[in-house]
Amino acid sequence: MLEELRITGLGVIEDTTLSLTAGMNVITGETGAGKTMVVTGLGLLFGGRADAGRVRSDPGRAVVEGRLRLAEPAATTVGTRVSDAGGEPDEDGSLLLSRTVTVEGRSRAHVGGRSMPVSMLGEIGEQVLAVHGQSDQLRLLRPAEQRAALDRFAGGEHEKLLAALREAYTGWRRVSDDLADRRRNARERSQEADLLRLGLDEITRADPQPGEDADLKAEAQRLEHAEGLRTAAQTAQQCLAGDADPTDETPDVTTLLGLARRTLEAQSGVDPALGELSARLEEAATLVGDVSAELSGYLASLDADPARLQTVYERRAVLRGLTRKYADDVDGVVEWAERARARLSELDTSDDLLEELERERQRLADEVAEMAARVTASRREAAGRFADQVTVELAGLAMPHARIEVAVLPRPAGRSDPTLRVDGIEVGVSADGADEVELRLLAHPGAPALPLQRGASGGELSRVMLAIEVVFAGSGGPPTLVFDEVDAGVGGQAAVEIGRRLSRLARTHQVLVVTHLPQVAAFADRHLVVAKDTGGAVTTSGVRVVEDTERARELARMLAGLPDSDLGIAHAEELLAVAARERRL
Known part of the structure; x- marks a missing residue:
């Protein structure tokens, strides 16, 4: 888990430290106060792309530092990788990470007290952190992302099938392209081969020796x-x-x-x-x-x-x-002859070789078709389980009558992908198989099953995304999950259900949530508020932990915009009490 995050000189944040807990951490604040900079800082710390435009001109650099405490299995994977690169954990076993970005756009990274490539932070991030925001919801509308989500859910054996398919597909395309090129450019290849043979004959007769x-x-x-x-x-x-x-x-x-x-x-x-x-x-x-x-x-x-x-x-x-x-020199002549011999084998357009390549191409095509059929079967088996589990989660997110379907369809032939006959059907095939995957939402009984991009509102899409993430969390994945305003467009009872679901997810994962909804914030184990200070010549923001009465005032502000309203505070306290009872269940 991420125990501590310090951000300096990034956007409106001058210098602030976030102390995080193992459960559900909620970050709230007025619009424009700098909540987004916290998520941006997390992205930088774990290898994200640096934007020099977000660096404050004074002091001229942004620094993000984090203290990471690793648990198995990430501890072994990350610890070994960092040790191999020369880094060391701190005395208490935690791992210190740092990322610096200057106004000129230069970027540096440190891991375990040693300077490292920024890519090292990215490798660590893949193991320990998953960030989900509104952009992730948009990505989920893309067919390729929906196929990737299903493949991720399908698990290890499915991934092995995919790896074998990709290897076979790469070999098939390589042989197919080679064969087509030899047939298409036979005359040019023959002319080039004649010239190479003349040179090789002259060199062979002279028999030069190196040096x-x-x-x-x-x-x-x-x-x-x-x-x-x-x-x-x-x-x-x-x-x-x-x-x-x-x-x-x-x-x-x-x-x-x-x-x-x-x-x-x-x-x-x-x-x-x-x-x-x-x-x-x-x-x-x-x-x-x-x-x-x-x-x-x-x-x-x-x-x-x-x-x-x-x-x-x-x-x-x-x-x-x-x-x-x-x-x-003579050494160069000897090397030229070696390259010429290798090139001659590539230029061969003899009937025997073409027939051999055609047999190999057909063998690999059959292998790809067989592997693609197995991947399709694996996807269809996983699709049913995936749809059932996401549907169950939607019921707990105030969508009791909604249902998710996962359609695994043959990819139509005739597009940019090459075609093969898979399971008796002519389909387009790529390195990912011969399928198109489509998530469909049945919003209520009797409603048609529509693709997510057509059948889901913004609030429904947020809940579908959260349901999918909960399903993924149950089968492993990174220990820390970040949700950046994924509850946009949601309110009322649905907002309470999102808070409850995030709270349950926090029992097995560290969860960081940036939200505008008091119903979600009430479920937090730790509530952090980003506050803007406009008293100086330059606007700055800081982050502080709120508890008890101060927390109730922050929820009242979120409820009605009136942090000192007695009625708002009473409503906030009631909301906190409801959330506390729910967490004890």
Whole structure:
């Protein structure tokens, strides 16, 4: 659950802290006081899109901070993800989240004391929070959203079926597109393949090896300067090892080092420092000996053969011909050849390959059709259960005679989606199957079953949305639910029933409700009021908890706009008493 939320510099909110409880938290206030900024702050904290236009110019940045206490199974999922990213929970086990947005639009996020990508907040939000507002009601009118709602309700096995369908559909479309492209562009593919084969034949005959051009360049340089290299190596070797003319009495380096070492060693007993220097001269003598041996090997490897030099020249000329056509160096030529071989396999338009692709396309099409039929059957089975459960919830929301139907219909062929025969019917198929899902409302007995977008008023749609969310909550989902004025267009007994239903939902979830209805606010375990302050040069808002008499005055204001009316306060107290009795049931 979200224990605490602090908002700074966002819209009309200068700096305020909301202390939240585990049950039902209600946020009320005058229109324009800043209730929407609380929901906006929640959205930012959990990875929502940042709007720099909502940031106050002073101090020039908006900061939203939250303290989250996780329970299973979210604790394991979120905790592992945060730990892998380097974050740590606080000492009391809670997780601190932070989001900063500047007036320039820059955004930063922190999780568990570490800077994180904003997407990390989004990942956490998916696990712990679900926000429902009037925009969600509008989304529920879209067929795709209604299908997604049914799929979500259907559960884990259905999701596995959908995943298998999507995988098969992706393979089918990939093979189908490949086959169509090979048939449509056969001539162009054949021409491109001929050019690639010519290049590959030339490269294959030359057989260039990686790094060969650099090796030949170095070898040519050695062969061209062989005499100079030989003279230099011989002179150095003779100076080191004493292989010069025997009549030459000039001492070599090895002899001089040996003399120096022995001289120092003879006096090491008098001064140990000379012994240390003697040991270092011995190391130097060993190094000189190694260099001398390597010079001998170098001299033996020198080749001044003119025929070899000519061969190197000719090979370099062949490689330069390749690099002029295919790449900057021989390594690039080798890579070009590898890419050309891979491309040739893609360009193949032979009858054998086309027949093989056609067989694979048909096999995958049959698999997609079979999977789509299974998904349809799963949806129809879930549709009945979903409709029954939502209908039961509507009865508890002052719609006792209303009924929800969920129609799973075959998607008509001939639209933008490809078509297949599923269960003997030609239908349009997508990665989500071959179905169109439509939620229908029967408002009262004898009324026709009409699609939600035609048969539901604003108040009815609010209650349908709440009923669906209650059904979802019973099968798991995020532990914290936020409802932003989803009771718009509702009043009277229906408003009381919404408050009662939200209160029951709060027994298993943390619920945050932004509302204008006193009938809903009366059911809160904690009542927070957003109040506007216009006393200064700049209008600001803050949030405070109201209890007892102060809470009754706030409900009186919501009832009649008169917080000090004795009759309004008496009505509010009666409403609070009714709600308290209902919560005890």
